[in-house]
Amino acid sequence: MPAINWYPGHMAKTRRMLQENLKLIDVVVEILDARAPLASRNPDFDDLFSGKARVVLLNKSDLADSNATKRWISFFARRGVEAAGVSATGGAAKKIAVSFVEKAARPRVDAMKQKGVNKVVRCMIVGIPNVGKSTLINRIAGMNRAEVGDRPGVTRGKQWVKITPYLELMDTPGMLWPKLEDQELAKHLAFLGSIRDEIMDSEELALDLLALLQRMVPAQLAERYGKLSPDTPRAELLDAVCLSRGFLLRGGELDTERAARVALDEFRAGKLARITLELPEAEA
Ligand SMILES: Nc1nc2c(ncn2[C@@H]2O[C@H](COP(=O)(O)OP(=O)(O)OP(=O)(O)O)[C@@H](O)[C@H]2O)c(=O)[nH]1
Ligand SMILES: [Mg+2]
Incomplete structure (x- = not known):
């Protein structure tokens, strides 16, 4: 991305x-x-x-x-x-x-x-x-x-x-800073919806999110999207969401754009699990 x-x-x-x-x-x-x-x-x-x-x-x-x-x-x-x-x-x-x-x-x-x-x-x-x-x-x-x-x-x-x-x-209006130096943290802000979705590729973003959730909460993810398993490869995560929800375009193609939007929305609304993306560094 x-x-x-x-x-x-x-x-x-x-x-x-x-x-x-x-x-x-x-x-x-x-x-x-x-x-x-x-x-x-x-x-x-x-x-x-x-x-x-x-x-x-x-x-x-x-x-x-x-x-x-x-x-x-x-x-x-x-x-x-x-x-x-x-x-x-x-x-x-x-x-x-x-x-x-x-x-x-x-x-x-x-x-x-x-x-x-x-x-x-x-x-x-x-x-x-x-x-x-x-x-x-x-x-x-x-x-x-x-x-x-x-x-x-x-x-x-x-x-x-x-x-x-x-x-x-x-x-006051929300304020970001000029340079998002740490791209990992920048991605967390994007997952949360603090950066406008319009400036990002939402399918790439959703794939990153699903891959992260697959590591953090594999069971909850599989429960929410039945066709998605802990072993689903990254490239197939959105397809799995489509198949779980029946997101098909006319002609039978998978509507991965819709799956991306739904996955981001459901995460932001807390529908998967109570998840904290970052922990304080280990105490000295
Ligand atoms: N679940 C949950 N949702 C919240 C909470 N606080 C705010 N929200 C939701 O988060 C969204 C953003 O809330 P706002 O109050 O508009 O956020 P803001 O910080 O003023 O945003 P900007 O004005 O755009 O900078 C809304 O959909 C709120 O309903 C909370 O404690 N829990
Ligand atoms: Mg506000």
Whole structure:
């Protein structure tokens, strides 16, 4: 597959916008995808947000392996970063997110209180495309304030959402970084749907995904796509999906394009298994 490298102009614009708004911000909440915390971490953010109070939320943890999520949380803790697993589409996310933000903002809030001021906490929600930033904001607001969608690039500009008189959240467009140096990690982002499918060959991408799942969760894969076995060669994986689902074109040809789309969609929706694609490196 050709190298995945996608950094449209509007992302450079987003970076400038984040930078310009930083002076207003008390806490930066970085949303990662719990299924790929390494790939979904923007290496640029350390620079961009240095000196700010920061917390990490591993979102979509309902789709990730819960043991792996625990390991990631301690990985971040060892690096002095407070992290928690959440599911923005589920009930508990609001409580967890708000308590993390309050804790991170407490030193500034207390300092202002000493001066007799009730500080409004302003919090920026950042992350790569499609990790659930806007969904989390809606969950915290208790209503649909921000637009969400099951594709990357839904949020186009900043949007402030007032939660209480003392808490305001800023939604931001998803941001990738200029160079996806590690192609293995870039592929994980593509599997998750954080890179626009239009710029990739979806059949190649789906073959890569199916081959990976064949190694990671052979039994679940075979159960979902009956004609696919742990020994199916890579080149025949999409054919096996077609045969399992009866995806045939007129004339009896296999509709591998449809199989590719279905395999990617079903993985992204968590229909195969709870899978985490990356684990923290072995502890020293
Ligand atoms: N299963 C599951 N799906 C989620 C979760 N959070 C968000 N989603 C889904 O993920 C998709 C993307 O959500 P958005 O909130 O639009 O993501 P975003 O980070 O704002 O994306 P951009 O604005 O494009 O950068 C939507 O289809 C959501 O329903 C979660 O915790 N679990
Ligand atoms: Mg959004």
